[in-house]
Amino acid sequence: MRWHSIRMWAAAVLSAALLELPFPLAGPMPPWRSVFAWFGLVPLLWAILNPAMVDHPRPLRRAFLVAYLCGVFWYMGNCYWIRDTMLHYGEMPAGAPVLLLIGFSLVLGLYFGLFGLGVMLVRRATGKSNLALAAAPFLWVTLDLAASRITSVPWDQLGYSQVDNGIVNQLAPWTGVYGISFVLVAINALIAVGTVETSDRRRWLTSAVGVLLAATGFAGIAHQPAKSSTTTAAVLVQPNLDVGGDNDWSGPGEWDRHIAEFTHLASEQCKTYIAGIPQTGAPNGEIICPPYNTHPDLIVWPEAPSPFFEGDPRFQNSMAALTQSNQAPLIIGGLAADLSPQNEELDYNAAMVFGADGGRFGRYEKIHLVPFGEYVPFAQYLTFAHKLTGRVSKFTPGERRKVFRLNGHYYGIFICYEAVFADEVRHFAQLGAEVLVNISDDGWYGDTSAPWQHLNMARMRAIENRRWLLRDTNNGVTAVIDPYGRVRQSIPRHQIDALPAQYGFRDDITFYTEHGDVFAWLCAILSLGLMGWCGKANLRLAIQNKVRS
Template sequence: MSTSSKNLPLTLIASILFAIAFLPLGTGFLAYFTIVPLFFLLEKVTLTDAIFYGYLFGLLSNIFSLFWIANATLPGMVGAVLILALYNIIFFVLYWLIRRKSLTWAVVGSPFLWVAVEWIRSHGTLGFPWLNLSHTQASYPVIIQFAEFTGEMGISFWLVLVNIGFYLLLKWKFKRKSIVILASLILLFAVPIAWGIHRLHKNPPEDTGFRVALLQGNVDPYLKWTKSFQKENFRLYYSMIQEAAEKKADFIILPETATASYLTHTRYELREYRQLVDSIGIPVLFGSLDFRDTDRRRYYNAAFLMHPTRRTLDRYYKIQLVPFSEKTPLADSFPFLYDIDFGQGNFSSGTEKTIFRVDGYRFATLICFEAMFPELVRKFVVKKIDFIVNITNDGWFGNTPGPYQHLFACLLRAVETRRPIIRCANTGVSAVIDPMGRITSRTKYNEKTILFANVPQKLKTTFYTRYGDITGKLSLSITGALSIIFLILARV
């Protein structure tokens, strides 16, 4: 088989390994090999090949990994994978550029290139960090503990180094010089595992004794917005709040858009919920929608905290909206995009990083997709919060990998910040995650239930929380420097 005839199988193998590594089946170890076929593919390709196979790998890996978005919006899924695939071209072209002059520099630079692409893909209006390679390791607590220093980008960087090791072992066919590579691979695994073991057994998080009730209503997301179901939806959560109160919860949490209404503009529901909260004497966090009376053109995905005997509601408006689902990217700059129907909403982004207070505890509320963004979470944590709440409605995606991938991202946020995460999901998976990234209690997907749990104690502020994503920014800078140097060398 010629070199060119191997390119398509290598692309397909890499795409399949990539997608399977993201499945909630404990298959994250496949990420140790997923880039290896790409290194072999990029050994002898033209610029045109690098662009073509970069896009093809991006297209296939995204389709295999994000197919479940089609359950909510097929046009949105198509738009997402077509755009997300473009980012992979950056890695392929830059690796090709450096590889032309130096295999050594291409290999050494590849972790920086990969992480730089992830950083770019994770920021801005089109920000979508869902498939950052680090997420494949979230179910391995002993591996991910060093994220308290590096953030998730450091885990991605480490994974590329591991892939380099296996690539060189195969390339050199286990000859004598492979001993150094083998030793390096052993060290690459030994260091994070040793730190993980040490961290997991040192000062395990204590129990605060603060008892939360997570109401998993398991409401069909398509049914709950129908007018005929509004009263039944209200009765469902009303009765669940009563049950949670009877079982001595200190704080009750409802999932994203649980009210299926504009709560502050729905007089009957608002009045009834206020009377209920006053009667039980327990604060309740509601997921709902909202708009300002002064500007009805702006609609928000919101969270409201209702305190007993207090007339005003504390509120938070979702800041990071889901592209092609909650809002069309760049539509404010290019209004014609509003006319393209992806089945998306038309929400506005919030601007305030609200910190809620309950019984002496300070917490932030992340709505759905926001849990995927380490930097956004970090900005909440520096405000000296005690725990993080994530309310979400993953029912749109059904019992697919999507809801579990979303859950796994929360494990990384817990480790990065050493803050417990309380996750309330409409259809599941609701969970309590300790600061070590371990799930201490959880529900099943697609069940109506109330999860009662005590909030774990927070740990000390991490290096990552203090100083931010140094790994990502450093990788971006080094990638820029390498690109300039090798563009100049290409002209010589």
């Protein structure tokens, strides 16, 4: 029995390791690594449903703990960059960044634990492992939805691993990333039948079907949809400001020097860029120099540690001069403030919009703020948090999404972390945005996997809504993403640069854009109903066993 127990725990750790591989680890991910998502969950499913687990005196508790271990290890590996970020920029006490990563993983690992518990509940209630495996994709999607809606950390959900899969990601405009996760878990479950089913014929037949489907799905990385046409151009400025250093522009001549550099970058017309995703180290890929018009149709400055305050007359005058000289509207990240009815100052992380004539056109205030980065959640209860979070900001969340009409077309703007929330980004396209603009500062992540993970999640937003997406960042990855999630143009990270970006417009509405997480909610309703029925069945079983004893 002890050997069986060791194997179960080892299988959980193996699944955690396999499920790390289909995501970026320290740089851009080779598409072939997405294959691990098609079978990485199999060891965990075996650990939950093998006979030794089913016959355990406390199978529900053991299934929860085994899956929980897998989840904790997975989050610690996938989100290791939390430690690095807090260590370098959080001004936290020694050892606190490690404790924060462990605490983060212990909390979010509960979703894996609940998945294991749910699978075992079905197994106990029905007496059939194949029915438990059939329930697995519904349970997984339900918990992904909970991660988005309850803890607000839907980071690297399983479906993102297939962002380069031209066949499988066609589900996204219908189901969002949840449908892709569903398919992946379903294939894992089919393969897992071979490890837990007692009938040899059924075992080999079902597993063979699973492997065949996985191979077919993986073949989608070679599938390339037709190229989308480009009709216009923008300049995406990458200032590469040091997020942890002194970016004070108040010294003699500093403001003018920085604005002159900004103006120079904003006027970039024809230069080399990378056709695809920039690699770490020396750039590779096709280097080309496309022609552009005399003036860009849009200039974008990202979220960055720059002293751009909406109410500062010097800032307003500089932006008016820049837009007038380039005859182009401007989207620029900065800080804005209002007074509340109680005469309290409300500070916003905002994207401000200037017209080509230099006039202020409007602004979008970031709605979904980063917990412990831009605000402290439940601050009235977590009174100790300010000692751990160092330079945490205290922003006020915006209240509504809006689109801006520039040069006859509608643009939707979202900021940094908002890119990971599919059901929120879709509202911009639903409101009429013909192109999406994501401004971000990924400098906090350093040279970890996080900027590449963030990029892939933004790419999925383009796929779900079938929109061009202009992604402008402080220090990379600055890129143009087409409606099929392909990075068409980009520039290297960690350098002062600008990307003259070609893109197009679309106004068609996908099912996901119009209806959102309908598929995920259906999975949740079915899962909750199933858990209710299984809970009652397990309770009856427990009562019967107690009476017999």
